[in-house]
Amino acid sequence: MEEGKKKRSGLNASFVTGAIALVFLIIGYQVALFVHKAAVTRIAANRDKPDTVYVYAPPEELPPDGRSGEGRPASRHGGDAGKSPRTERRNAPHSAAVKAVRAKLPRPQAETFRFNPNTVSAEDLQRLGFSEKQAQSIENYRLKGGRFRRPSDFAKSYVVADSVYARLEPYIDIPRLDINKADSVALLDLPGIGPYFAGKIVQYRTRLGGYSTPEQLMEIYRFDAEKYAGLSDLITCSEVPGFALWTLPEADLARHPHISRSEAHGIVLFRAHHAPSACTVEELLKARVLSPDHADALSRCRIVPAK
Numbered sequence: 001m002e003e004g005k006k007k008r009s010g011l012n013a014s015f016v017t018g019a020i021a022l023v024f025l026i027i028g029y030q031v032a033l034f035v036h037k038a039a040v041t042r043i044a045a046n047r048d049k050p051d052t053v054y055v056y057a058p059p060e061e062l063p064p065d066g067r068s069g070e071g072r073p074a075s076r077h078g079g080d081a082g083k084s085p086r087t088e089r090r091n092a093p094h095s096a097a098v099k100a101v102r103a104k105l106p107r108p109q110a111e112t113f114r115f116n117p118n119t120v121s122a123e124d125l126q127r128l129g130f131s132e133k134q135a136q137s138i139e140n141y142r143l144k145g146g147r148f149r150r151p152s153d154f155a156k157s158y159v160v161a162d163s164v165y166a167r168l169e170p171y172i173d174i175p176r177l178d179i180n181k182a183d184s185v186a187l188l189d190l191p192g193i194g195p196y197f198a199g200k201i202v203q204y205r206t207r208l209g210g211y212s213t214p215e216q217l218m219e220i221y222r223f224d225a226e227k228y229a230g231l232s233d234l235i236t237c238s239e240v241p242g243f244a245l246w247t248l249p250e251a252d253l254a255r256h257p258h259i260s261r262s263e264a265h266g267i268v269l270f271r272a273h274h275a276p277s278a279c280t281v282e283e284l285l286k287a288r289v290l291s292p293d294h295a296d297a298l299s300r301c302r303i304v305p306a307k
Helices: 001-043 096-106 122-125 133-143 151-155 162-171 195-208 213-218 225-229 261-270 281-286 291-300
Strands: 051-055 085-092
Touching: 122 133, 151 162, 195 213, 213 225, 261 281, 281 291
Parallel strands: none
Antiparallel strands: 051 085
């Protein structure tokens, strides 16, 4: 009887051991499936610039020397080294194996729509075809004070490939700066404009009653044609009500940059003795109330018609 009990005890122990082994085997299989799925998901999520790509290569694709792309012996699984496949780690982003993996991964369709690179969100940058890291790089540049003044500035960003810029260039919309509305701080964004010229632009705008044309910036002392050419494509000039030449009192007329004190007095006398239809800059020039230079400059200003 004792011998029978020993046999039954041995069988029970074997059964328990086998059951435990089976449970661990099932758990190991499930873990392997989970790890494989997570690895595939990570590769798909980082398909633009994967840090590491693992490529399964059949034995016929092994290099002649049996070494991996990094110069290390390729890891092999199985007995015969000439027949077993292997898993190779390759970090080179442009290797043929990496390109083959990327080619099999679905890519989201890049969208095209009008956008301002200075204000577009990181999410919209990804819709335009940039990766998450590339979008974050552009956002970091802006957070540090960087600004894209022209579309060509956006092309200079190291995360913007030439092919991407060629596709997006027609959709880049960077609003021009309105010199009739911008304050001195906003004017500092213009190339070649420091605190001195920013202040002068605002002061001259006040004296003119608003800029009628962007070219009037060159009337500012030391604001030459070269400086204007460097920013002319970045500015605009909204319409102003006009200078009330025929209604302002003499003292206010004399504050205009193109009207002297004596000319201001002459304008007041002229409009008091002429009908509104005769009140024009041309008639002031003919009556010698204005000098030729001042008449020419005033003709480029928006003037409120006499009534």
